[in-house]
Amino acid sequence: MLTAAGSDATLPAEHYLNAKYGLRSWLLTTDHKRIALLYLGSVTLFFFIGGAFAVMIRLHLLTPEGYLVSPEAYNKLFTMHGVAMIFFFLIPAIPAVLGNFLIPLMIGAKDLAFPKINLLSWYLYVTGGTFVLVSFLTGGLDTGWTFYTPLSSVYSNSAVAPAVIGIFINGFSSILTGLNFLVTVHTMRAPGMTWFRLPMFVWTHYATSIIMILGTPVVATTLALAGMERLFHLGFFNPALGGDPILFQHLFWFYSHPAVYIMILPAMGVVSEIIPTFARKPLFGYRVMAAASLAIAVIGFLVWAHHMFVAGQSTYAALAFSLLTMIVAIPSAIKTFNWAATLYKGSISYDTPMLYGLGFIGLFLIGGLTGLFLGTLGTDIHVHDTYFVVAHFHYIMVGGAVMGYVGGLHYWWPKISGRLYNEFLARISAVILFVGFNLTFFPQFILGYLGMPRRYHTYPPEFQVLNVLSTAGASILGLGYLLPMIYLVYSMRYGKVAGPNPWPATGLEWRTASPPPTENFDVTPEVTWEPYDFGNRPDLGLDLPKSAPQQGPDLAPAHGDD
Amino acid sequence: MSEHITSPRVYLAIILTLMALTAATVGAALADLGPLNIILALVIATSKATLVVLYFMHARYSPRRTQLVVIAGIFWLAILLVMTMADYLTRSWQRL
Amino acid sequence: MHRTEELYGQFQTVEQQREASTLGMWVFLVTEILFFGGIFLTYTVNRQAYPTAFGIGSRTLDLTLGTLNTGVLLASSFTMAMAVWASQAGKKKLITLFLALTLILGGIFLGVKVIEYAQKFEHHLVPGRSFAMPPEDVPAEAAATDPDLETHAQLFFSLYFAMTGLHALHMLVGAGLLAWLLRGSLAGRFTTRYNTPVEVVGLYWHFVDIVWIYLFPLLYLIDRHKPG
Numbered sequence: 081m082l083t084a085a086g087s088d089a090t091l092p093a094e095h096y097l098n099a100k101y102g103l104r105s106w107l108l109t110t111d112h113k114r115i116a117l118l119y120l121g122s123v124t125l126f127f128f129i130g131g132a133f134a135v136m137i138r139l140h141l142l143t144p145e146g147y148l149v150s151p152e153a154y155n156k157l158f159t160m161h162g163v164a165m166i167f168f169f170l171i172p173a174i175p176a177v178l179g180n181f182l183i184p185l186m187i188g189a190k191d192l193a194f195p196k197i198n199l200l201s202w203y204l205y206v207t208g209g210t211f212v213l214v215s216f217l218t219g220g221l222d223t224g225w226t227f228y229t230p231l232s233s234v235y236s237n238s239a240v241a242p243a244v245i246g247i248f249i250n251g252f253s254s255i256l257t258g259l260n261f262l263v264t265v266h267t268m269r270a271p272g273m274t275w276f277r278l279p280m281f282v283w284t285h286y287a288t289s290i291i292m293i294l295g296t297p298v299v300a301t302t303l304a305l306a307g308m309e310r311l312f313h314l315g316f317f318n319p320a321l322g323g324d325p326i327l328f329q330h331l332f333w334f335y336s337h338p339a340v341y342i343m344i345l346p347a348m349g350v351v352s353e354i355i356p357t358f359a360r361k362p363l364f365g366y367r368v369m370a371a372a373s374l375a376i377a378v379i380g381f382l383v384w385a386h387h388m389f390v391a392g393q394s395t396y397a398a399l400a401f402s403l404l405t406m407i408v409a410i411p412s413a414i415k416t417f418n419w420a421a422t423l424y425k426g427s428i429s430y431d432t433p434m435l436y437g438l439g440f441i442g443l444f445l446i447g448g449l450t451g452l453f454l455g456t457l458g459t460d461i462h463v464h465d466t467y468f469v470v471a472h473f474h475y476i477m478v479g480g481a482v483m484g485y486v487g488g489l490h491y492w493w494p495k496i497s498g499r500l501y502n503e504f505l506a507r508i509s510a511v512i513l514f515v516g517f518n519l520t521f522f523p524q525f526i527l528g529y530l531g532m533p534r535r536y537h538t539y540p541p542e543f544q545v546l547n548v549l550s551t552a553g554a555s556i557l558g559l560g561y562l563l564p565m566i567y568l569v570y571s572m573r574y575g576k577v578a579g580p581n582p583w584p585a586t587g588l589e590w591r592t593a594s595p596p597p598t599e600n601f602d603v604t605p606e607v608t609w610e611p612y613d614f615g616n617r618p619d620l621g622l623d624l625p626k627s628a629p630q631q632g633p634d635l636a637p638a639h640g641d642d
Numbered sequence: 643m644s645e646h647i648t649s650p651r652v653y654l655a656i657i658l659t660l661m662a663l664t665a666a667t668v669g670a671a672l673a674d675l676g677p678l679n680i681i682l683a684l685v686i687a688t689s690k691a692t693l694v695v696l697y698f699m700h701a702r703y704s705p706r707r708t709q710l711v712v713i714a715g716i717f718w719l720a721i722l723l724v725m726t727m728a729d730y731l732t733r734s735w736q737r738l
Numbered sequence: 739m740h741r742t743e744e745l746y747g748q749f750q751t752v753e754q755q756r757e758a759s760t761l762g763m764w765v766f767l768v769t770e771i772l773f774f775g776g777i778f779l780t781y782t783v784n785r786q787a788y789p790t791a792f793g794i795g796s797r798t799l800d801l802t803l804g805t806l807n808t809g810v811l812l813a814s815s816f817t818m819a820m821a822v823w824a825s826q827a828g829k830k831k832l833i834t835l836f837l838a839l840t841l842i843l844g845g846i847f848l849g850v851k852v853i854e855y856a857q858k859f860e861h862h863l864v865p866g867r868s869f870a871m872p873p874e875d876v877p878a879e880a881a882a883t884d885p886d887l888e889t890h891a892q893l894f895f896s897l898y899f900a901m902t903g904l905h906a907l908h909m910l911v912g913a914g915l916l917a918w919l920l921r922g923s924l925a926g927r928f929t930t931r932y933n934t935p936v937e938v939v940g941l942y943w944h945f946v947d948i949v950w951i952y953l954f955p956l957l958y959l960i961d962r963h964k965p966g
Contacts, residue, residue, distance in 0.1 A: 191748040193758040259765050266707065267758040268748070294718045297769045301776030305900065314865055314896040315889070316780055322890045327783050330726045331776050381721060385729065395737075397729035604750075647826045648819075657816040664808050664954075668801070671959035679963070683955035690812075691948045698819040699944045708764055715768035719775040726779055730786065 089579030091498050095595040110195035111598055116181035117496075118202050123173045124565075126209065129216075130164035133157050135558070138520075138551040144541045154537035155222035156238065162225030164216075167247050168209055170481055171339060174346035175257055175292075176201070178488045179285045181496060183261060185589035185596060186279050188270025188605040193263040197256050204253035211246030215239040224535065226336070229317035229328040233309040244307040251300040254342075258292025261285055270588075272607030276370070279587050279611055280363055283370045284349030287377040291338045291345075294381065299335035302328065326391055333384035341380040343477060344444075345373060347484025348415055351437045354491050355419050357585040358434035359426025360622055362612035365418040372411035372418075379408040389460050398457060405455035412448055416441060427624065431583070432506040436487025439514050443479025447472055450525065465535070468528025474521045483513070486564060493568060494582045498595040499575030505567045513560025519553025584620040586612055646703035656697045663690050744932040756934045763938040767945045770908075774949055777904065781897050781956060788890035790880050793961030795894030798863060798875055800854060804958040807850045808950065814843035815947040821919075822940045825933035833936065834923045840943065841916045844909055851906055855899075864899070865892040877965075898957055905953060908946045915939045 096113045106114060137157050140148035149157065180198065184191050192198050215221055219239040223232040232240050265278070265286050305316050306328060315321025317328040356363045363369060385393055385401040419441055428434070450472040453459045463469060494500055523546040528534075532543050539547065581590040586609075592601050609616070615624055667686040675682065696702040701712055740747050749755040785792045821836035862870040871888050881887055919939055922928060928936055 189748070193748065194762060195748055255769050259762060259769070262765055263758050263762045266761060267754055293765060293769050294714070294772055297773035298722065298776045301773055305777070305780060308896075308900065312866065312896075314900075315893050316784075316896065322784075322788065322886060322893055324783060324787075326729075327726075327780060330729065331779065334722055334726075334776075381718065382725070385725075393729045394732040394735065396732040396735060397725075400725075400728070647823065650820060650823055653816060653819045653823070657812060660812045660815075661809060664805065664812065667955055667959065668805055671955070671962040674963040679959075683959055687952050687955050690951045694815060694944050694948055694951070698815050699941055708761065711761070711764045711768060715771040718768075719771050719778075722772070722775055723779055723782060727782065727786070730783060 089577050089594075091577055092593040092595070092597070094597065095498070095593060096598045097498075097595055099598045108199070110191070110199055112180050112184055112191050112195065112198055113496075113596065113598075115198050115202055116177050119172060119176040119180065119205070122202070122205060122209065123169050123177060126164050126168035127173075127561075129213075130161050130169055131558070131561070133161035133164065134554065137161060138554045140537065141539070141547045142544075142551050144539050144544055146537045149537070151537045152222060153220075155224075155535070156220035158535055159221045159224050159238075160216055163212060163221060163243065163247070165477075166225055166339070166343075167250055168205075168212065170343045170477055171254060172205060172257075173485050174350065174481070174488060175261070175285060175288055175342075176205070176253075178281075178350065178485075178492060179261060179288075179346060180257075182492065182589055183264060183282060183285060184268070185495075185592065185600055186282050186587055187265065187268060187273050188588050188601065188607065189264065189268040190599045190601075192260045193268055194260050198260055201253045201256045201260070204249055204256070208246040208248070208250030208253060211242045211249065213246075215241075215243035215246065218242070226332060227303065227306060227328075228332075229306055229309070229323075229325045230319065233306045233328075234318055234320075240310060241307060244303045244310075248300050248303050248307075251296045251303075254292050255296045255300075258289035258296075261289040262293065265289075270605050270607055272605075273588075274607075276367065277607055277609075277611055279349075280352035280366070280369055280373075281346075281349035281587075284345045284352070284373045287373040288342050288345045290374075290377045291342050291380065295335040295338040295342075298331060299339075302331040302335070305331075326388070326393060329388050329391055330385065333387045334381075337384040337387065338377075338380045340473070340476070341376055343481045344484075345376060347440065347481045347488075348373070350484045350488035350491070351419060351440050352415075353585070353587065354433045354437040354487060355422050356612040356614070357491075357583050358431055358437070359423050359428050360614050360624055361422055361426040362610075362614065363418070364421035364424075365414075366611065369415060369418055372414045375411040376408065379404065379411070383408050383455075386455050386460075389457060390464050402455055402457045406452070409448065409452060409455075412444075416445055416448075430507070432501075432503060432510055433487050433491035435507060435510040435514075436483050436490065439510065440480055440483045440487065443475050443483065443517070447475030447479055450475065463528055465533055466528035467524040467532045467534055470534050471521045471524035471528060474524070478521070479517055483517075486513070486561075489568070490564070491583075492589075493571070494578030495589055495594050495596070497572050497575070498578055498593075499571050500578045500582060501564075501571040501575055502567050505563065509560055509563040509567075512556060512563070516553050516556030516558070516560050520550050520557050521553070523547070523550045523553075581620070584622065586614060586617060586620070646700070648697060648700065648703070652697060656693050660690050660693060752931065756937075759934045759938055760941070763941045767941060770945060770949075774901075774904070777897070777901055778952070778956075781901065784890075784893050784897065785956075785960075788884065788893065790884045791887050791890035792894045793964065794871070794875060794877075794880055794887070795891045795898070796958060796960035797962065797964070798861070798872075799898070799958050800857065801958060801962070803850050803854055804954060807847050808954045810843050810847050810850070811947050811950050814840045814847070815944050817843060818940050818943045822933070822936050825928045825936040826930065828930040830923070830926055830928070833928055834920065837916055837920050837923055837936075841913060841920065844913050844916065848906060848909055848913070851902065858895070858899075863895055865896045869895070901953055901957065905946065905949050908949070912939075912943050912946050915942065 096111055106118065109115060136148065140146050140154060146154065221240065221243050222238040223236050223240060265282060308314055309316055309318060315323040317323045317325050319325060352363055352369060383401055383405045385397060386405045389398050454463060454469060454472060490501065490506060527543055527546050530543065532539050578594050580592065580594050584590065588605060591605065614622060663686050667683055670682050671679065695712065701709060745752055745755060749758065817836045817839040821833055821840060824832035824836055858864055861872065862868050869892055871891055876887065884890060916939065919936060922935065
């Protein structure tokens with residue numbers, strides 16, 4: 081491992097954490113870095129809550145008859161696990177924690193375009209989360225996180241209304257975050273920070289913001305209509321009153337499919353920062369990566385009905401959606417090839433963030449490839465609503481997005497806290513997580529292929545061995561998550577001081593102190609270099625052969641007619 | 643970036659046109675034009691909306707980026723409507 | 739980060755602030771397009787499925803009040819555009835005048851909507867247990883083509899209330915914003931250098947007008963040529 085540059089560093093005297101003290105200075109802050117930490121606390125809480133439900137599910141599934149909970153309670157477990165994890169952890173985590181913290185730093189701005197709206201976003205998240213917790217505590221939710229009608233709008237006896245209100249409110253948190261990021265990237269870049277000098281992390285968050293803005297309002301309306309149907313006995317989605325359940329599904333998935341790209345694109349951005357740093361090479365195919373991010377965002381809106389192949393839609397529509405689904409895989413594949421090409425002939429070290437980055441690539445690859453089986457009409461008939469689907473999306477969401485999130489937390493931890501965590505413990509944790517994850521979810525591919533349905537509280541006895549393996553894996557996975565929480569918190573007080581650029585890396589965020597001052601930079605930076613230009617940065621102290629400077633435009637106005 | 647100031651005369655012309663189009667749409671609705679009724683109603687509504695966007699909202703004189711944002715919003719609405727209706731309208735088609 | 743006069747601390751120049759604020763409002767309006775879009779899709783699917791019921795439902799709406807309201811809202815868009823012009827031209831008294839006119843016209847619109855809603859309640863046209871289509875509004879051949887006509891008509895009215903209700907909610911927010919602008923205008927806050935709030939609220943108000951431009955024909959003008 082490279083000696084951290086500035087290993088004799090001291091913490092700056094004043095930075096964003098100690099600039100002001102007291103509860104009010106945190107709850108009424110407009111500093112994007114503090115808001116990021118507020119989010120860090122809240123999403124971690126929901127991660128625990130979702131995780132608790134997961135533990136109960138896996139314990140229940142140790143035996144074929146299911147000994148832990150009743151069938152109705154089981155329905156509530158997987159529903160609440162999904163709602164907590166998707167809406168309150170996966171969707172906000174990387175954008176609201178890492179995106180909020182880093183985007184102004186990465187573009188050389190003092191804050192986001194609308195700091196007060198940023199704080200409002202957090203309060204909307206908390207309010208929405210409170211409503212959902214009320215739902216969990218007053219009867220729970222048993223409709224599946226997908227809220228299909230008429231179960232959710234008519235027949236369910238669980239606390240649907242508060243949950244739907246909570247998710248509706250949380251949706252606006254997401255929309256405002258996306259709006260803030262989009263306007264910020266367009267109008268707040270420092271002089272010389274042209275579009276093609278932006279870090280890939282910013283590009284992927286820009287693409288994510290597009291999805292948040294265009295997709296989330298539709299699910300908001302949909303849940304509002306379903307809620308109104310439930311409260312006022314209207315008939316939009318109720319066949320008994322002339323309504324159409326499939327209309328609900330179209331409206332729901334119009335957002336919820338692009339939502340999965342909201343969950344994965346930011347993680348891809350994290351990986352695109354980590355790999356170049358620990359291979360000491362520029363990101364391969366920068367412009368193609370940027371284009372692929374936008375392509376994922378756009379094409380991702382054209383495939384939603386692949387969740388509805390067996391629901392009763394027209395065969396011709398299904399064919400069209402299946403073809404488009406094949407196409408949306410292409411930009412993701414391009415990104416995977418480009419990460420591999422970045423590693424090729426790089427000067428590679430296996431620091432903890434790199435372990436998470438490499439883990440991401442492998443697990444995302446498996447998750448993505450299995451998506452092709454699901455996107456193919458014929459094979460989907462066989463695996464739809466089985467554990468094959470469950471394994472597929474957990475490979476992407478946990479093996480991909482969560483690893484990206486945890487890897488990102490480790491990578492930028494020195495910038496956020498000013499300190500380094502225990503590298504040995506961290507590497508062991510990463511390996512534990514990787515092993516635990518695969519043991520939990522790989523058996524589920526096999527289970528699904530063999531026919532075990534999802535969302536059932538029992539299963540045929542011949543599937544028990546694989547289920548037990550999966551539960552065993554889950555306990556190891558849990559340990560892999562617990563350890564970082566311990567040593568990261570410990571490091572905040574006792575960790576070695578990191579200095580401005582410990583890895584070292586090339587982004588603007590590494591040119592200011594760790595932790596940064598409240599206004600991010602003492603002097604507004606002027607950018608004259610290309611991103612990831614490791615070969616031309618003697619200041620980083622890396623012993624690399626000098627490469628031809630990457631060509632780029634001269635100092636240009638940061639924003640104008642774009 | 644200098645701001646283009648639209649003159650009140652233009653606004654007056656636009657509002658009068660909008661009122662006329664409103665009268666036209668009501669008149670057209672009272673006539674039996676078969677399937678043309680809904681098409682005409684939407685065409686008139688879209689014309690009115692376009693005038694409001696271009697002139698009252700200054701989109702005509704706004705930077706490219708703003709125009710792109712507007713077009714993207716409309717395009718995405720079109721995706722939602724067209725692709726969903728593609729399901730409903732092709733359900734009765736015979737097998738290939 | 740503190741604010742110097744009208745320039746907020748995160749921005750470098752007033753021009754950058756204006757650019758960001760207007761882009762922010764346009765992006766927000768795009769989210770509103772998609773927000774209303776979901777309900778417009780629901781409308782489209784249901785109208786395509788039940789054209790007769792929708793026609794009958796539409797004909798019970800008061801065409802005069804609907805047309806009047808359309809005119810009122812369009813006029814309010816005109817006065818709003820004039821308020822923005824006045825702020826660009828530095829005519830402070832006119833800003834206040836046009837903002838006040840916009841607010842009044844908006845108030846008239848909402849007042850008419852209250853009257854219309856009250857009529858619906860009176861005539862048992864609110865979806866639910868007490869819903870009942872007046873027999874004179876249901877021609878015989880219509881009842882023949884659609885045996886579940888009343889159920890499907892309730893879908894029309896559900897959409898009528900959902901769509902106009904959502905629109906009215908947006909108008910209330912708009913009215914609040916206008917009141918806030920009026921306060922600023924009376925205090926002389928808007929100059930040729932700084933008129934961003936007026937511009938940005940103007941964009942919002944015009945958008946709400948555009949939603950109504952579509953709601954009016956889609957809700958009020960179905961099958962109007964048919965007798966009865």
